[in-house]
Amino acid sequence: xxxxxxxxxxxxxxxxxxIESREQQEVYxxxxxxxxxxxxxxxxxxxxxxxxxxxxxxxxxxQTACGGGELPLSLERMIRLxxxxxxxxxxxxxxxxxxxxxxxxxxxxxxxxITALPIDEKTEKRFIERISKIVGGRLEVEPVxxxxxxxxxxxxxxxxxxxxxxxxxxxxxxxxLRILDAAxxxx
Numbered sequence: 001x002x003x004x005x006x007x008x009x010x011x012x013x014x015x016x017x018x019i020e021s022r023e024q025q026e027v028y029x030x031x032x033x034x035x036x037x038x039x040x041x042x043x044x045x046x047x048x049x050x051x052x053x054x055x056x057x058x059x060x061x062x063q064t065a066c067g068g069g070e071l072p073l074s075l076e077r078m079i080r081l082x083x084x085x086x087x088x089x090x091x092x093x094x095x096x097x098x099x100x101x102x103x104x105x106x107x108x109x110x111x112x113x114i115t116a117l118p119i120d121e122k123t124e125k126r127f128i129e130r131i132s133k134i135v136g137g138r139l140e141v142e143p144v145x146x147x148x149x150x151x152x153x154x155x156x157x158x159x160x161x162x163x164x165x166x167x168x169x170x171x172x173x174x175x176x177l178r179i180l181d182a183a184x185x186x187x
Contacts, residue, residue: 004097007090011097014078015105023072028102030066030075035095037065049089059083062091108138111157114146116165131155 018027038044044065048058062079063071071079082088103110113119113127124143132139135157146154150166 003090003093006087007093007097008101010078010082010087010090010094011101014074014094014098015101017078018072018074019105021072021074023074024102026072027075028099030071031095031098031102033067034062034065035092035099038092038095041065045089045092048091055083058088103140106138108140109135109158111139111141111155112144113141114144114149114154114156114165116145116147116149116151118145119143127153131157 014027015024018024044061047053047061053061059079063076066075079091082091082094102108113124119127124141128139128141131141139157141155148167150170152165152168153162154165154168155162
């Protein structure tokens, strides 16, 4: 079974249907929540694909994993279709693919901002606004804390990497010194 192809078909269908229903933004947010839940709760996959729970329990569990409450009709219908076709093992991939297709469709660049310490919401917003001006267009950034970078930041944006971290600068200095040392030894 080609999980990528099947997941893409479901995700495309959901995107088109949610756009027609004018629910695409809410479905996008719910799918991001769902994808994060799969990462945070590895047992979710087993609960959805195993035989311990009934289909009704699995649907209820999935609704909760999507953020709870009333789901957009397009997402609710897609979830039922997924279970009818016994494709529940693909739900995580569908959620991830939907987010990718949504970003492509609405020209949103996605990235990760890595900092040594958590940054406040106001600083993050200003940072995103400045980077948006540089790259042009809408930008969505996932904040990540990694103390090993010591200070500064690293921004991954699509296929680009901007390293303005202290650890990165120390690494660049160390590499220059190695090159210089190698040049001196060869003389």
